[in-house]
Amino acid sequence: MKLQSELDGKVVVVTGGAGLIGKGFVRAVAENGGIAIIADVDETAGSKVRDELAADLGSVNIEFIKVDITSKKSVRGMIDSIISRHKVIDALVNNAYPRNENYGRKFEDVTYEDFCENVNLHLGGYFLMSQEVSRVMVKQKQGTIVNIASIYGFMAPRFELYEGASFTSPVEYSAIKGALLSLTKYLASYLGQHDIRVNAISPGGVHNNQPESFVKQYASKTIVGNRMAETDDLTGALVFLLGDSSRYITGQNIVVDGGWSI
Numbered sequence: 060m061k062l063q064s065e066l067d068g069k070v071v072v073v074t075g076g077a078g079l080i081g082k083g084f085v086r087a088v089a090e091n092g093g094i095a096i097i098a099d100v101d102e103t104a105g106s107k108v109r110d111e112l113a114a115d116l117g118s119v120n121i122e123f124i125k126v127d128i129t130s131k132k133s134v135r136g137m138i139d140s141i142i143s144r145h146k147v148i149d150a151l152v153n154n155a156y157p158r159n160e161n162y163g164r165k166f167e168d169v170t171y172e173d174f175c176e177n178v179n180l181h182l183g184g185y186f187l188m189s190q191e192v193s194r195v196m197v198k199q200k201q202g203t204i205v206n207i208a209s210i211y212g213f214m215a216p217r218f219e220l221y222e223g224a225s226f227t228s229p230v231e232y233s234a235i236k237g238a239l240l241s242l243t244k245y246l247a248s249y250l251g252q253h254d255i256r257v258n259a260i261s262p263g264g265v266h267n268n269q270p271e272s273f274v275k276q277y278a279s280k281t282i283v284g285n286r287m288a289e290t291d292d293l294t295g296a297l298v299f300l301l302g303d304s305s306r307y308i309t310g311q312n313i314v315v316d317g318g319w320s321i
């Protein structure tokens with residue numbers, strides 16, 4: 060059997076498409092024949108990524124649309140605008156990373172208010188996007204949703220990695236990503252009757268100029284590669300889940316972490 064991963068003409072919305080991982084996803088969608096829509100709250104970064112990738116790939120199939128995934132009005136405006144141009148939304152990649160200004164504190168310093176706000180923004184935003192976009196998919200009688208979770212959605216952080224670093228793995232993150240894996244199964248079960256598939260990808264840590272000692276320690280725990288993930292490492296799983304080769308797969312979580320979590 061020849062793998063069917065081409066996304067010819069499929070309209071794929073990538074939230075957070077202007078960010079580190081999102082940019083790689085947008086590129087992969089366009090490279091595989093899809094129409095990639097960068098759906099991001101950051102207009103400057105979103106337009107820049109669109110222009111860069113369009114020039115690099117010589118592709119007209121990359122668009123930017125401003126959206127705040129935590130605002131129903133904004134999400135509905137985004138959907139109307141896409142439908143008026145393309146008539147369909149074939150796929151949604153929930154990949155944005157909203158957080159408030161206090162995000163990233165150590166457990167004992169996280170206030171109840173900050174905890175709730177960050178869960179609302181991130182998990183709530185993924186819920187809202189899924190609910191609104193799936194209304195369109197139900198009418199179309201087809202669609203695919205991919206939620207970007209994390210290894211920290213199913214395993215505990217290894218806090219010794221963060222010793223001496225200026226950052227930690229926030230408690231909200233584990234709560235959000237754990238719940239997102241449950242939400243993925245719930246939505247897969249609920250929406251399956253409409254031929255809508257819902258899956259998750261759980262990346263390991265992605266290399267992004269972290270301090271050398273952190274990168275070294277992290278890399279030493281991977282089974283293949285002996286390195287942190289690069290964004291390109293994640294795109295194969297995404298294209299697979301968006302394409303027809305995965306048509307009988309739903310409610311699943313593909314872990315892409317070089318074996319870090321096994």
Ligand SMILES: NC(=O)c1ccc[n+]([C@@H]2O[C@H](COP(=O)([O-])OP(=O)(O)OC[C@H]3O[C@@H](n4cnc5c(N)ncnc54)[C@H](O)[C@@H]3O)[C@@H](O)[C@H]2O)c1
Pocket residue numbers: 074075076077078079080081098099100101104126127128129153154155156157158184207208209210261262263264265266
């Ligand atoms: N970077 C990693 O190591 C890593 C590892 C595992 C999982 N992840 C997950 O991958 C996803 C992307 O992470 P990243 O590292 O690329 O993040 P990033 O910060 O580089 O990019 C996130 C993007 O989301 C956008 N965004 C923020 N709030 C938004 C909102 N309310 N509405 C719309 N867009 C909004 C930002 O403008 C930004 O472009 C997240 O879900 C993250 O949890 C990241």
